[in-house]
Amino acid sequence: MNNEILVPLGFVSEGKKVRIVSIIGGSRIRNRIIEMGLREGIDITIIKNSFGPVIIAIGQTRFALGRGISFKILTESVN
Amino acid sequence: MTIKTKNAKDISKSSKISINIALAGNPNTGKSTLFNALTGLKQKIGNWPGVTVEKKEGKRSLHNFELAITDLPGTYSLSASSLDEQIARDFIVYNTPEIVVQIVDASNLERNLYLTAMLKELGVRVIIALNMMDLLEKNGSTINVQKLSKEIGVPIVPMIANKKIGIDNLENAIESVYREDQKSMEIIYSKEIEETLAKIQNMLVTIPSIPTNFNLRWLAIQILQNNTEILTLLERWKVKDTVIGELTSFGKEDYEAEIIDSKYEYISKVTSKVWKKGETKLTRSDLIDKVVTHKWLGIPIFLMVMWGSFQFVFAISVPFMELIDMLFGWLAGLLVNNIQIEWLGSLLGDGIVGGVGSVLIFVPPIFTMFFILSILEDSGYLARAAFVMDKLMVKFGLHGHSFIPMLLGFGCNVPAIMSTRSLKDKKDRMITILINPFISCGARMPVFILFAGLFFGASAGTVIFALYVLGIVVAILTAILLRKTFFKGKAAPFIMELPTYHSPKLKSAIIAMWDKGKMYLKKAGTIILIGVIFVWFLAAMPFGGVEYGGPDTWLAAVGTFFEPIFKPLGFDWRIVVALIVGFIAKELVIGSLGTIVGGGESEEGIKSAILADGGFYALNSLSLMVFTLLYVPCAAVIGVMRKETGSWKWTIFSIVYSTVVAWLFAFAVFQIGSLMGFGL
Amino acid sequence: MEKSKNTSDNMKTSLLIGSLIFLVAALAEVILGVFKIYADSKELEEHWVNAIPFPPGIFPGLTVLLIGLIWLVGYFVTRKGQNANGYLSVGTIIALGFILLFILILLTDIFNAYALGLEDYEDWTILASLRWIIFLSPIPIFFIMKYREVIFTRKKKTIALQS
Numbered sequence A: 001m002n003n004e005i006l007v008p009l010g011f012v013s014e015g016k017k018v019r020i021v022s023i024i025g026g027s028r029i030r031n032r033i034i035e036m037g038l039r040e041g042i043d044i045t046i047i048k049n050s051f052g053p054v055i056i057a058i059g060q061t062r063f064a065l066g067r068g069i070s071f072k073i074l075t076e077s078v079n
Numbered sequence B: 001m002t003i004k005t006k007n008a009k010d011i012s013k014s015s016k017i018s019i020n021i022a023l024a025g026n027p028n029t030g031k032s033t034l035f036n037a038l039t040g041l042k043q044k045i046g047n048w049p050g051v052t053v054e055k056k057e058g059k060r061s062l063h064n065f066e067l068a069i070t071d072l073p074g075t076y077s078l079s080a081s082s083l084d085e086q087i088a089r090d091f092i093v094y095n096t097p098e099i100v101v102q103i104v105d106a107s108n109l110e111r112n113l114y115l116t117a118m119l120k121e122l123g124v125r126v127i128i129a130l131n132m133m134d135l136l137e138k139n140g141s142t143i144n145v146q147k148l149s150k151e152i153g154v155p156i157v158p159m160i161a162n163k164k165i166g167i168d169n170l171e172n173a174i175e176s177v178y179r180e181d182q183k184s185m186e187i188i189y190s191k192e193i194e195e196t197l198a199k200i201q202n203m204l205v206t207i208p209s210i211p212t213n214f215n216l217r218w219l220a221i222q223i224l225q226n227n228t229e230i231l232t233l234l235e236r237w238k239v240k241d242t243v244i245g246e247l248t249s250f251g252k253e254d255y256e257a258e259i260i261d262s263k264y265e266y267i268s269k270v271t272s273k274v275w276k277k278g279e280t281k282l283t284r285s286d287l288i289d290k291v292v293t294h295k296w297l298g299i300p301i302f303l304m305v306m307w308g309s310f311q312f313v314f315a316i317s318v319p320f321m322e323l324i325d326m327l328f329g330w331l332a333g334l335l336v337n338n339i340q341i342e343w344l345g346s347l348l349g350d351g352i353v354g355g356v357g358s359v360l361i362f363v364p365p366i367f368t369m370f371f372i373l374s375i376l377e378d379s380g381y382l383a384r385a386a387f388v389m390d391k392l393m394v395k396f397g398l399h400g401h402s403f404i405p406m407l408l409g410f411g412c413n414v415p416a417i418m419s420t421r422s423l424k425d426k427k428d429r430m431i432t433i434l435i436n437p438f439i440s441c442g443a444r445m446p447v448f449i450l451f452a453g454l455f456f457g458a459s460a461g462t463v464i465f466a467l468y469v470l471g472i473v474v475a476i477l478t479a480i481l482l483r484k485t486f487f488k489g490k491a492a493p494f495i496m497e498l499p500t501y502h503s504p505k506l507k508s509a510i511i512a513m514w515d516k517g518k519m520y521l522k523k524a525g526t527i528i529l530i531g532v533i534f535v536w537f538l539a540a541m542p543f544g545g546v547e548y549g550g551p552d553t554w555l556a557a558v559g560t561f562f563e564p565i566f567k568p569l570g571f572d573w574r575i576v577v578a579l580i581v582g583f584i585a586k587e588l589v590i591g592s593l594g595t596i597v598g599g600g601e602s603e604e605g606i607k608s609a610i611l612a613d614g615g616f617y618a619l620n621s622l623s624l625m626v627f628t629l630l631y632v633p634c635a636a637v638i639g640v641m642r643k644e645t646g647s648w649k650w651t652i653f654s655i656v657y658s659t660v661v662a663w664l665f666a667f668a669v670f671q672i673g674s675l676m677g678f679g680l
Numbered sequence C: 001m002e003k004s005k006n007t008s009d010n011m012k013t014s015l016l017i018g019s020l021i022f023l024v025a026a027l028a029e030v031i032l033g034v035f036k037i038y039a040d041s042k043e044l045e046e047h048w049v050n051a052i053p054f055p056p057g058i059f060p061g062l063t064v065l066l067i068g069l070i071w072l073v074g075y076f077v078t079r080k081g082q083n084a085n086g087y088l089s090v091g092t093i094i095a096l097g098f099i100l101l102f103i104l105i106l107l108t109d110i111f112n113a114y115a116l117g118l119e120d121y122e123d124w125t126i127l128a129s130l131r132w133i134i135f136l137s138p139i140p141i142f143f144i145m146k147y148r149e150v151i152f153t154r155k156k157k158t159i160a161l162q163s
């Protein structure tokens, strides 16, 4: 662990690239998210975060995440 | 599970050896494209046993083999957390296909291989069709296919399915894989898990009721993951208590997260050696998404697209509807006037031809509706519609995903209810199913067009629009009510993959239109035809002397019996009969009114008969339209609800609830209208 | 560099002019459309709004309005120096879609009136189905010709993300 502050995905601004550090919430939900490829240690890019769900990119895939879940995904910035 | 080898039973009469192949894969990887390329027109659409989820099967011959290909639902995993996953897993476990061809999106290797790991864990022979190879280069990504294949022990065939590139190699791979066994992909879990797995496996071997060909390691892993489906399975084998009892002595915890992580660890290790990830770049799709999901523009764009779609449906279908109406009117008249035996002429003319005609007339709008929905889906826009509506749906205790079934409901509630199967959360899914019948399907439209047109003149359009809105409002109120009572809790988190925009293919839209429309034709040929004959029978009985559809027939007797209940809504026995018949299908409402009021051969005929009748006027036709909008759409919906909810209780709840709601709203319309002096 | 600056300046101008024409036309159509509904509901056949050869419609007017707004937002996005290709594409594709839709409706109306001879079409003339957006089609067609690369990228062109 480094001492950087973890930012919920919902607060990351458009165009930023971040790494998922942890997914909080029930294990059932966490497991389903991970199976879709959204897991700890992976780098994602925020495509859109202004209104309604957040759009993120993992490689060539795009996901829409509801605002609720977007605050349960904690990220750190990558350079 | 031991891998099935060739045996005598596989040799069919045509002396061709049949190979069972299942197509698996993540959503949007090109599964349908490959399936269509492999089977062409030799496909058959049925239902998966127990559920009304569409099941596609097709055939292809290959040398002296016949490939029997089954298209599994698109899934990310086989953990059976949604109906789709459960179907895919059950097919592999119970139907034991010889080979599973997994379509993998090359630009998204890691996540796709997660499913591969699960398939291999089940013990089936897997071939990877590495699709979308054309996009790989553009993303600056590379895959060392040979090395990857060696690492995971699975043959890999690079493909570009939409250009039919790679099909030959896939055929070759199928032939050679069929001949030899495939070694398993060894994912080693932590020491603790492995030890527990071994203990569970040792215990499972001793249980005689477990089929011998079951893959015990897989079963043990499922038990460790606390998979509820598997626990039910154990129950069926009557060993649940023994197994659970033993488990607690192993110090069982929930190992699911750790098992998932271990699989990914294994995969990352493999992919790090063979895969160079492409850069994430802002694509054309992203730029379009910024517009169609824009804070201010998103919802207006969605509404305009919907409005345009409805216009398209009407533009295309009106001339066809008129032609069908003319044809059947002419045919019915011909039969009635020319067949000497009067009752036979009446049965064939008034009953069958008139009745079937009044159903077939809706084929054009329903087919065009499916066509346009398929275009919207194929282009990728439908997923964005769910996105745009998410914010609104959250207010009703649902989320964006529940919106697509509502949208499909404007076409037909049956496929709409089926489409809820992709919702992961059981409660979300139940609510989404139960509110769907209030979304006005295409079959209700003709009733609205007829009565609004007759009694509301220039404001007919507004009246019909208001009815649609009323349906949506009742659906929303019902969702809120259900969430506050029977299905307490929060909606599951909204996560949806957004497919890249494609220009939609005319051919696949036509195939989809035909696939879905066929169900409607089948309905017309079965339930509705029987309903039509039944109505004719009641309208002609008792034999001899009674005027067809007149007040002395059995039909009138049924209507008169129920009339008191509907009197406060302004309905006389004839409307009551039409509504009772409407339980079977809304298409019958107008047809049976035609039978009773007369002029049944064509829509024009019915119109003038209703106007001349005197028993129909603006207010009671408005309450009739409201009732038609809100009560049970048709028998097919009852059937699909029973199957999809898996419960008679909720099906009956829905029937009773919607009928009561319909009665209350129609009552309010009629009584308030009467008070305001709009009555007769 | 020079060249790409030119194209973005071009696009800026195109978006602005296109959106202004569409917005003005849309407002006129929607307002006249309201008058027409009023005249129709009172059955005022002599009303001046019925003298317009191409009948205005509220919903068709709103589509024109929306397309104009999409381009206008696109124009402001270019002014911030951001990529507005999406706005140009979406507006143009929607415009093209509706133009084709209204031409299709025109054709089916002709069929209904002359081939089928439907009653509802007794007083109908071809002019009644000529929607305003059809007359505006030179603008989206010009955009498609000029910005074909942007709107229908065959080769998937990608743009580096500005971090």
Ligand SMILES: Nc1nc2c(ncn2[C@@H]2O[C@H](COP(=O)(O)OP(=O)(O)O)[C@@H](O)[C@H]2O)c(=O)[nH]1
Binding pocket: B025, B026, B027, B028, B029, B030, B031, B032, B033, B034, B074, B131, B132, B133, B134, B135, B159, B160, B161, B162, B163, B378, B502
């Ligand atoms: N570029 C490219 N597109 C493909 C390929 N295979 C399929 N597609 C497209 O990907 C989209 C999704 O395909 P589909 O078969 O519907 O995916 P499914 O959801 O897995 O059934 C369609 O628009 C196809 O035309 C391919 O190899 N390359």
Ligand SMILES: [Mg+2]
Binding pocket: B031, B032, B033
């Ligand atoms: Mg598909």
